[in-house]
Amino acid sequence: MIVCHCNTISDHEIRAAVDWMRAADPDTLITPGKVYRALGKRPDCGGCLPLFLDTMRGCDSLGVPMQLRGLRRAATQGNGHEGRQESHRISQ
Template sequence: MMVCHCMSITDKDIHSAMDWMRSSDPDTIITPGKVYRALGKKADCGGCLTLFMDTMRKSDSLEVPAQLRNLRGTRKRNRL
């Protein structure tokens, strides 16, 4: 399915980029900007961002690595 008409990005492109990023660096935080850069493109009009994000959320690669979860809560507890 075409997600971004301006840059000709499909849902398969997004999932492939996310899978590539996760396999090359398991600890990375994947953002839309990083996906665009991995595809060698950049956002143009921004009209696709909602669909782009929905497509990203459907990927298992989007999950935050376990060692990076709840860092904000951990820092607060360590300060007390």
């Protein structure tokens, strides 16, 4: 099935690119931009991105590397000041 009509990218090519990137570097974080670059293409109109992402999510090898899991949770915990000291915040 063609996922990106502008660049004629199929779902098979997306899955192959994700599998290739995961095999080349098991710790990499795979993004749509990296998949486009791996295929030697660039996104054009962006209309395909929802289907592109759904296709990527369907890949068994897409998973987030273990050492990167939980980073969002860890970043939101804390004092809520993005690590800045009290004196370096903008006055309210």
